[in-house]
Amino acid sequence: MENSVHSENQRVGPGAYIALLFAMVFFSGLLGGKEWYGVFDFTTLNGAFGKVVTDVNLQGDAVEAAKSAFRGKGGNGAMDGFLFAFGLIPAVMFALGMINVLEHYGALNAARKLLTPLLRPLLGIPGSTGLALIGSLQSTDVGASLTRVLADEGQITDKEKTIFTMFQFSAGAMITNFFSSGAVLFTLVAIDGTHAVPASIGLCVAVMFIMKIVGANVMRLVLNVTERKQSTEVQHG
Numbered sequence: 001m002e003n004s005v006h007s008e009n010q011r012v013g014p015g016a017y018i019a020l021l022f023a024m025v026f027f028s029g030l031l032g033g034k035e036w037y038g039v040f041d042f043t044t045l046n047g048a049f050g051k052v053v054t055d056v057n058l059q060g061d062a063v064e065a066a067k068s069a070f071r072g073k074g075g076n077g078a079m080d081g082f083l084f085a086f087g088l089i090p091a092v093m094f095a096l097g098m099i100n101v102l103e104h105y106g107a108l109n110a111a112r113k114l115l116t117p118l119l120r121p122l123l124g125i126p127g128s129t130g131l132a133l134i135g136s137l138q139s140t141d142v143g144a145s146l147t148r149v150l151a152d153e154g155q156i157t158d159k160e161k162t163i164f165t166m167f168q169f170s171a172g173a174m175i176t177n178f179f180s181s182g183a184v185l186f187t188l189v190a191i192d193g194t195h196a197v198p199a200s201i202g203l204c205v206a207v208m209f210i211m212k213i214v215g216a217n218v219m220r221l222v223l224n225v226t227e228r229k230q231s232t233e234v235q236h237g
Helices: 002-009 014-028 036-040 042-046 077-104 105-122 126-138 140-152 158-169 172-180 182-187 201-236
Strands: 052-059 064-067
Touching: 002 158, 014 036, 014 077, 014 105, 036 042, 042 077, 042 126, 077 105, 077 126, 077 140, 077 182, 105 126, 105 158, 105 201, 126 140, 126 172, 140 158, 158 201, 172 182, 172 201
Parallel strands: none
Antiparallel strands: 052 064
């Protein structure tokens, strides 16, 4: 808790707000893609592993090579789980490294000052979780690792960590997963020529985000009821 108190007493200058703005854009996924501005996007800079050849087929005079990720195909059990965890290391290390740099320039202090008045009544969590919240919308690994750092530094309590985890768990990595997989549904057309999905992308994103907030507040309610029950039992005990 000493780290949290020390951070709250630090002045927040213009540079801290600039660092916070950069962090919000960097982890939001807004600049993702193959354009030049992709260098300011976390997922783009994080990149991807190369493919390895898993099979070769002869199609007439041409040779076709089937490729897959370094994990291969058909894996299972602890060994496949190890490779999956190994694949998460670059993203987590990169995210934590960027957060340490941004924290040095005051981004977390600026987030705490700006977002606490919003996040405290809305979710019951401090503004220092702002960067982890934004990161979790693009990557579950980033959200989880940053939440762990906040908990280890004493910037959030166990109760706040549980509520925040519930927020992240519902529709995890919402932006990345929706626009990479779900958005294709909006291109489908029915037989009569009308859109198969009678809703806009914006509406679907809004519904998912609202339900993430609802889920977090349900957990918040459960924890409050449990605490009151335990307190009552101690008083009568």
